[in-house]
Amino acid sequence: AVNVEIAFAVAQVEAGADIIGIGDAVASQISPRMYRKLALPFEQRIIEAVHTKGALARLHICGDTSKILPDMAASGADIIDIDWMVDMERAAVAFADGPAVCGNVDPVRIMLRGTPEEVYAGVVDCMHKGGPRCISAAGCEIPDKSPHANLKSQTAALHVVGQG
Known part of the structure; x- marks a missing residue:
């Protein structure tokens, strides 16, 4: 295989x-x-x-x-990539001298069911915890029924944090 x-x-x-x-x-x-x-x-x-x-x-x-x-x-x-249930700060420390860490906004609780404000806060929190080698993304696949407003909020947060 x-x-x-x-x-x-x-x-x-x-x-x-x-x-x-x-x-x-x-x-x-x-x-x-x-x-x-x-x-x-x-x-x-x-x-x-x-x-x-x-x-x-x-x-x-x-x-x-x-x-x-x-x-x-x-x-x-x-x-x-780390999934949403992994502590972002712990992952950032584990990967400090190596790979970039990608994740870990909760794809269901935040991206699908959350408000645009919760998405924004989740992305900003992820980036602050992940440090300079962090790529903010959903902890797994973003559900296809996630509100468009939440995706726009994710993008807005990335621009503010300086990653967009």
């Missing part, structure tokens, strides 16, 4: 992609020891292949990855 992932990533870079997203949706469901044994080596191989082709690698693992943040940093990814 890892060879298929590598071939797909390489094809994307050869087609012009600058950043390759690597998803490992269930890796948060195993112990840190099992992650280091069963997932991390394969993520590292994919990331190395992406880097060899001259692109950046973005790693996303769904769920609470708090226990494997240092291991995720060791993956070699340039950007690491």
Whole structure:
């Protein structure tokens, strides 16, 4: 399976992609020891292949990855997504000398069900906690039924914080 992932990533870079997203949706469901044994080596191989082709690698693992943040940093990814339930300050510290941290506004409670004011506050809070290497985004996929006003509020907050 890892060879298929590598071939797909390489094809994307050869087609012009600058950043390759690597998803490992269930890796948060195993112990840190099992992650280091069963997932991390394969993520590292994919990331190395992406880097060899001259692109950046973005790693996303769904769920609470708090226990494997240092291991995720060791993956070699340039950007690491964290889901909404991971403490942004803790992730920023774990990634301080390595990858940028991306996330972690709650996609349902804030982006889908929140008000534009709550979205704005959530984005600003995320950016302040994440520091200068933070890319503010939803902690996972933004639900397609999220109000347009909330997306506009997200953009407005990013412009104010200086990321837009």
